[in-house]
Amino acid sequence: MYLQLAWRNIWRNPRRTIVIMTAVVIGVWAMIFLGALMRGVSAQMVKNGIATLTGHIQIHQRGFRNDPVIENSIHEPEMVEALLAQYLSSNALWSSRVRVDAIANNARHTGGVTLVGIDPEREAAISFIAQAVVEGDYLIPGDQYGIIVGQALLDKFETKLGRKLVLMSQDRDRDIASRAFRIGGVFRAEMEATEKQFVFITKEAAQEMLKMGSDISEISILLADYKDAEGVADDLKEVIPADSYEVETWWELLPLVTAVLTMYDWFIYIWYLVIFIAMGFGIVNTILMAVFERIREFGLFRALGMKPLWIVREVLTESFFLLTLGMIIGSGLGLLSVYALADTGIDLSALSEGLEFVGMSRVIYPVIIIKDVVAANLVVLVLGIVVSAYPAIKAARFTPVEAMART
Amino acid sequence: MNIVECRDVQKIYRQGKVEVHALRGVSLSIEKGGFLALAGPSGSGKTTMLNIIGGLDYADAGSISVNGNQIDRMNQTELANLRLHNIGFVFQAYNLIPVLSTMENVEFVMLLQGVLPAERRARATSILDDVGLAGLYHRRPAELSGGQQQRVAVARAIVSNPSIVLADEPTANLDSKSGEGLLEMMREMNETKGVTFIFSTHDRMVMDFARRLVQVRDGLVAEDRVKE
Numbered sequence: 015m016y017l018q019l020a021w022r023n024i025w026r027n028p029r030r031t032i033v034i035m036t037a038v039v040i041g042v043w044a045m046i047f048l049g050a051l052m053r054g055v056s057a058q059m060v061k062n063g064i065a066t067l068t069g070h071i072q073i074h075q076r077g078f079r080n081d082p083v084i085e086n087s088i089h090e091p092e093m094v095e096a097l098l099a100q101y102l103s104s105n106a107l108w109s110s111r112v113r114v115d116a117i118a119n120n121a122r123h124t125g126g127v128t129l130v131g132i133d134p135e136r137e138a139a140i141s142f143i144a145q146a147v148v149e150g151d152y153l154i155p156g157d158q159y160g161i162i163v164g165q166a167l168l169d170k171f172e173t174k175l176g177r178k179l180v181l182m183s184q185d186r187d188r189d190i191a192s193r194a195f196r197i198g199g200v201f202r203a204e205m206e207a208t209e210k211q212f213v214f215i216t217k218e219a220a221q222e223m224l225k226m227g228s229d230i231s232e233i234s235i236l237l238a239d240y241k242d243a244e245g246v247a248d249d250l251k252e253v254i255p256a257d258s259y260e261v262e263t264w265w266e267l268l269p270l271v272t273a274v275l276t277m278y279d280w281f282i283y284i285w286y287l288v289i290f291i292a293m294g295f296g297i298v299n300t301i302l303m304a305v306f307e308r309i310r311e312f313g314l315f316r317a318l319g320m321k322p323l324w325i326v327r328e329v330l331t332e333s334f335f336l337l338t339l340g341m342i343i344g345s346g347l348g349l350l351s352v353y354a355l356a357d358t359g360i361d362l363s364a365l366s367e368g369l370e371f372v373g374m375s376r377v378i379y380p381v382i383i384i385k386d387v388v389a390a391n392l393v394v395l396v397l398g399i400v401v402s403a404y405p406a407i408k409a410a411r412f413t414p415v416e417a418m419a420r421t
Numbered sequence: 422m423n424i425v426e427c428r429d430v431q432k433i434y435r436q437g438k439v440e441v442h443a444l445r446g447v448s449l450s451i452e453k454g455g456f457l458a459l460a461g462p463s464g465s466g467k468t469t470m471l472n473i474i475g476g477l478d479y480a481d482a483g484s485i486s487v488n489g490n491q492i493d494r495m496n497q498t499e500l501a502n503l504r505l506h507n508i509g510f511v512f513q514a515y516n517l518i519p520v521l522s523t524m525e526n527v528e529f530v531m532l533l534q535g536v537l538p539a540e541r542r543a544r545a546t547s548i549l550d551d552v553g554l555a556g557l558y559h560r561r562p563a564e565l566s567g568g569q570q571q572r573v574a575v576a577r578a579i580v581s582n583p584s585i586v587l588a589d590e591p592t593a594n595l596d597s598k599s600g601e602g603l604l605e606m607m608r609e610m611n612e613t614k615g616v617t618f619i620f621s622t623h624d625r626m627v628m629d630f631a632r633r634l635v636q637v638r639d640g641l642v643a644e645d646r647v648k649e
Contacts, residue, residue, distance in 0.1 A: 015528065111541070310516070313513075314516045317516075318529065319504040320501065324533070413478065414478075
């Protein structure tokens with residue numbers, strides 16, 4: 015009957031109950047939906063970071079990351095690749111690359127780019143580039159003069175498919191090496207910055223142009239699950255000579271992304287708290303109003319022999335019902351909103367240039383994490399009950415005579 | 422045997438700097454099974470006396486014993502326990518719980534006592550039948566007349582077999598016919614079940630029904646008369 019009493023009491027003033035429930039619904043919805051958007055941004059940033067040539071693990075010659083010059087290339091890639099073949103599981107993929115800063119120019123423009131020499135077949139399995147070619151063709155192994163450029167670079171250089179693009183960079187002998195390539199393919203990427211930054215040629219073409227022999231700049235590894243990166247990297251560090259090589263996970267390779275992810279983790283909980291504080295005032299106010307309206311009734315309960323603690327329990331039970339109803343509806347709406355945007359996402363093209371600075375995509379797809387939904391509901395429930403304790407204790411503190419004397 | 426013993430009970434209400442002496446040293450013994458009315462004009466102290474006997478309010482001085490319990494030394498929780506198991510209340514304004522049905526209102530005290538649902542239901546049904554409310558079990562208070570509501574309040578007060586029922590102006594909001602019916606019902610319960618009834622009233626009819634009449638004036642017992 016306690017539950018019946020609490021349930022019926024919250025419907026004594028349906029308008030007030032609906033108003034406060036709406037506040038809880040909006041609060042929970044905002045927590046879940048905006049939390050999902052933030053998670054979506056995070057997931058997209060990680061995905062972009064990993065797919066844009068990072069992979070889950072990378073191996074470099076020691077010193078390359080601090081000073082990515084040609085002298086800091088991996089000189090014995092066969093030895094490292096043999097170790098990878100021996101120690102990586104069969105579903106892990108890897109590809110070696112040449113990666114140097116270069117100058118691209120044509121008759122109209124000149125600009126800095128990152129020249130990436132790839133093994134077309136292996137690279138197709140581990141990074142975005144093979145699927146990103148939207149015009150022309152992907153590179154074929156052994157192609158010495160083909161180049162793939164981004165759509166944004168193509169536009170910037172006012173050129174088109176089939177035209178020449180000259181790349182210049184410093185070779186192994188510290189001389190300027192240059193070679194003219196023909197634009198064989200154009201790629202689109204999630205971020206315009208990627209389209210402007212990277213140009214792709216075959217690894218053989220890069221090694222020949224830069225007089226590198228069989229040297230490479232890096233090996234990128236893609237695992238079946240990104241969560242395994244740290245464990246696998248630790249295993250590799252055991253077998254790959256640490257004095258010559260650095261083995262790093264995506265977490266270490268993308269410090270900006272990881273910093274933003276860490277910040278987002280905290281920001282989500284701060285966001286929950288901010289919403290709750292706004293909602294909390296409404297909850298306290300409503301419960302307090304309901305308590306004062308029924309103060310005579312609480313006096314009666316006391317007169318009939320209800321202990322003060324039971325009155326606290328009674329008021330908290332009413333709060334619990336209000337919060338739970340709001341949480342159920344708010345969570346439902348939050349999940350529905352995420353579901354509705356699952357395919358289309360939210361297009362932020364208009365802001366994408368600024369957002370790309372931190373690796374965000376043009377389109378945000380919300381991502382639901384059960385932990386966040388549970389956390390949002392727990393914040394509302396636990397803090398809601400805590401703030402309701404104030405009016406509940408107030409109701410219990412009146413003596414029966416005081417309470418029943420109230421009109 | 423006395424069920425209530427009051428010795429030199431004093432109560433002062435303070436409203437800012439003004440002190441109102443509601444009780445100035447009341448001594449009163451009430452025998453078990455009594456049917457007694459505390460009568461007097463408004464502000465005489467009769468309701469204060471009733472509240473103090475019922476443990477709803479504290480006295481500023483004096484000693485009060487109810488059913489052998491020295492209640493002036495009890496804390497709020499102990500008083501709540503005493504009220505729950507020993508005292509039934511009937512109020513002038515009925516004071517039923519508006520969201521509960523007639524049956525649930527009567528069951529409520531037993532719920533607080535921890536009586537099992539089946540027994541609660543059986544006892545509530547029986548007492549509602551006794552007070553003439555058979556068939557109205559599922560009505561909410563707002564769907565009952567004043568007389569019917571007060572009968573529910575009486576049923577609620579006696580269903581848990583208390584030693585004493587304290588009734589504060591129980592007939593004040595009723596017409597004379599309903600009031601008389603209610604008083605007859607309470608007197609019958611007093612006679613058949615042995616429940617002690619203490620009324621505070623200035624209703625002549627209640628005074629006529631009472632077997633003992635205590636007149637309170639200016640916070641003192643002015644007259645204490647047992648009727649033949």
